Amino acid sequence: MYRYDEFDHDVVQSRVKQFRGQVKRRLEGALTEEQFRPLRLQNGLYLQLHAYMLRVAVPYGTLNSKQLRQLAMISEKYDRGYGHVTTRQNMQFNWPQLPEVPDILQDLADVEMHCFQTSGNCIRNVTSDPYAGATADEIEDPRPTAELLRQWSTMHPEFAFLPRKFKIAVTAAPNDRAVIKAHDIGIEIVKNEKGEVGYHIIVGGGLGRTPIIGVTLNEFLPREELLPYLEAVMRVYNRYGRRDNKYKARIKILVTETGIDAFRQMVDAEYESLEPSDIAVSEAEISRITDYFASPQFEDAPDDSAFEAAKSDEDFANWADNNLSAHKQAGYSIVNISLKPHDRAPGDVTADQMRAVADLADKYSFGEIRTTHQQNMVLPHVKKADLQALYEGLKAAELAADNIGLISDIICCPGMDYCALATARSIPVSQAIAERFSDPKRQRAIGEMSIKISGCINACGHHHVGNIGILGLEKAGVEFYQVKLGGDSSENAAIGQVTGPGFSQEELVDGIERMVDFYLDSRTGAEKFIDTFKRVGIDPFKEVLYGNA
Amino acid sequence: MTANELREGYSVWLTEDLTWSTDYADAALTEDPEIIAKMQSVADRDVEANEVVGAYFIDIDPETKLPARYRERFRVTGPSNDLGEEIEKD
Ligand code: SF4
Numbered sequence: 001m002y003r004y005d006e007f008d009h010d011v012v013q014s015r016v017k018q019f020r021g022q023v024k025r026r027l028e029g030a031l032t033e034e035q036f037r038p039l040r041l042q043n044g045l046y047l048q049l050h051a052y053m054l055r056v057a058v059p060y061g062t063l064n065s066k067q068l069r070q071l072a073m074i075s076e077k078y079d080r081g082y083g084h085v086t087t088r089q090n091m092q093f094n095w096p097q098l099p100e101v102p103d104i105l106q107d108l109a110d111v112e113m114h115c116f117q118t119s120g121n122c123i124r125n126v127t128s129d130p131y132a133g134a135t136a137d138e139i140e141d142p143r144p145t146a147e148l149l150r151q152w153s154t155m156h157p158e159f160a161f162l163p164r165k166f167k168i169a170v171t172a173a174p175n176d177r178a179v180i181k182a183h184d185i186g187i188e189i190v191k192n193e194k195g196e197v198g199y200h201i202i203v204g205g206g207l208g209r210t211p212i213i214g215v216t217l218n219e220f221l222p223r224e225e226l227l228p229y230l231e232a233v234m235r236v237y238n239r240y241g242r243r244d245n246k247y248k249a250r251i252k253i254l255v256t257e258t259g260i261d262a263f264r265q266m267v268d269a270e271y272e273s274l275e276p277s278d279i280a281v282s283e284a285e286i287s288r289i290t291d292y293f294a295s296p297q298f299e300d301a302p303d304d305s306a307f308e309a310a311k312s313d314e315d316f317a318n319w320a321d322n323n324l325s326a327h328k329q330a331g332y333s334i335v336n337i338s339l340k341p342h343d344r345a346p347g348d349v350t351a352d353q354m355r356a357v358a359d360l361a362d363k364y365s366f367g368e369i370r371t372t373h374q375q376n377m378v379l380p381h382v383k384k385a386d387l388q389a390l391y392e393g394l395k396a397a398e399l400a401a402d403n404i405g406l407i408s409d410i411i412c413c414p415g416m417d418y419c420a421l422a423t424a425r426s427i428p429v430s431q432a433i434a435e436r437f438s439d440p441k442r443q444r445a446i447g448e449m450s451i452k453i454s455g456c457i458n459a460c461g462h463h464h465v466g467n468i469g470i471l472g473l474e475k476a477g478v479e480f481y482q483v484k485l486g487g488d489s490s491e492n493a494a495i496g497q498v499t500g501p502g503f504s505q506e507e508l509v510d511g512i513e514r515m516v517d518f519y520l521d522s523r524t525g526a527e528k529f530i531d532t533f534k535r536v537g538i539d540p541f542k543e544v545l546y547g548n549a
Numbered sequence: 550m551t552a553n554e555l556r557e558g559y560s561v562w563l564t565e566d567l568t569w570s571t572d573y574a575d576a577a578l579t580e581d582p583e584i585i586a587k588m589q590s591v592a593d594r595d596v597e598a599n600e601v602v603g604a605y606f607i608d609i610d611p612e613t614k615l616p617a618r619y620r621e622r623f624r625v626t627g628p629s630n631d632l633g634e635e636i637e638k639d
């Protein structure tokens with residue numbers, strides 16, 4: 001894992017000191033709210049519906065056990081004993097108090113963490129594949145690239161006041177687990193015919209009010225050109241992105257209005273005018289960063305007969321069947337920890353659970369933990385022989401839900417329960433759906449499918465790319481929910497289609513159940529929900545959703 | 550008249566004795582222009598004094614006496630799902 005060098009240390013420490021002074025001046029009245037607001041937002045501190053909310057950056061979703069324990073401590077000392085994993089792999093605390101926030105930032109800095117780039121119109125915290133460095137299907141670990149981007153973008157003076165926020169995601173696997181096509185810039189690490197590793201640059205994706213799937217800006221960018229090229233893209237956006245209308249300010253609108261070919265020409269012209277060597281980093285620096293992400297010392301083909309034997313326990317077998325993913329090293333597994341028990345808000349995790357995960361990571365996963373944009377956690381490197389013991393540990397911490405990728409593994413933003421921008425609640429809807437489909441056998445029979453819920457048009461719950469996407473709205477004081485169908489967040493990214501008029505929560509859950517039953521009746525073989533949808537089209541699903549069938 | 554406390558960030562409502570309460574039940578509900586003017590000046594003073602932030606008036610449903618706007622009703626009831634409460638109970 002990346003370790004801070006002296007510059008990182010200095011930057012983080014000086015920011016804590018600076019913010020302590022700013023909070024002091026605010027509390028003494030030397031700063032007005034208007035003056036203070038941008039300063040607190042630069043430190044991830046929002047004022048939400050009921051209280052402040054602090055968003056802690058988890059760069060590319062990678063945490064070590066010490067950091068997770070510190071987050072647990074912070075949640076107990078300053079908050080209400082829990083945290084919330086967001087759809088951008090960060091962690092939010094819902095109830096911090098302003099005078100204590102500088103102390104929280106200090107406690108974070110003590111474990112090389114901070115809240116930079118979690119708010120404001122800057123390049124936000126870079127996200128990545130939660131299986132990075134572990135998965136069998138990647139070309140290389142994408143985290144050195146993500147870390148390079150973190151260092152480049154942190155407090156980049158030119159890009160601190162962009163027309164709007166800017167999100168970058170990086171992956172190195174053909175199976176896209178980072179939703180790169182729904183980002184302002186998506187970066188896929190690829191190999192060309194000569195076997196050289198470079199970058200496929202996708203631009204102009206995004207969800208929100210105007211959902212757009214990103215398009216290819218550059219098929220293959222040589223590795224050494226990454227930073228100068230991105231600098232050129234950012235400059236074009238910074239100069240031509242609209243500042244007159246915040247709903248039209250994201251790069252996706254610029255790319256759409258300009259056209260990708262003309263946009264590419266603008267980037268190329270800007271690139272020509274740059275002095276790449278001023279921006280590009282040396283091979284030595286890249287290899288310094290890469291070294292931090294060296295694989296742990298795996299055992300050579302450890303015996304996994306104990307794992308096979310343990311599968312005689314049905315519960316364990318079901319969990320193993322559903323929550324494990326293939327590791328690059330024989331005898332190891334990637335373990336997904338579901339933060340979706342059906343009675344909780346998706347992504348919520350208590351301090352005790354954070355400590356339990358940290359302990360289990362130390363014992364079984366080289367102290368490494370990942371957060372996912374699906375609001376779950378991952379232990380990336382677990383020996384198969386240890387899986388049963390790990391499972392027992394997760395069970396004891398109430399973290400052994402075996403629903404990863406299933407219908408109750410719902411992505412859901414905080415909605416009206418916490419968010420000041422919301423139009424409706426989302427958490428109770430996700431709970432009602434999870435409750436309706438709580439029978440594990442039924443969930444497994446339905447198989448892989450995604451439901452995603454947002455509490456307003458900003459789409460933090462990624463509803464546009466859910467197989468079933470739900471948007472909470474309000475009319476005359478009554479919540480209602482609009483449904484989209486056929487969205488896909490994978491490498492086959494697609495925006496769902498709106499079905500029609502909205503529903504009450506109850507009608508919605510009934511309608512979803514009818515659609516699921518229809519899918520089960522209509523699927524052929526092992527067809528997934530999304531594949532049946534693609535084959536039969538939206539109309540029959542709409543009919544059952546509206547109860548007309 | 551509602552706002553958020555500067556320090557804790559909690560939602561507060563102005564009471565009849567012109568102090569701030571985190572309990573909506575204490576909120577002053579009025580249509581009297583004189584009282585409204587008085588409330589405005591107290592709110593302005595307390596914003597200026599950095600006691601509260603973002604003070605504004607909300608409409609009330611005359612029947613239920615609850616805020617008319619859905620969002621404002623939510624600020625009164627609090628989140629429908631707060632894991633913190635569950636943890637406290639345990
Ligand atoms: S989608 Fe809307 S309600 Fe949900 S977190 Fe984002 S801004 Fe808030």
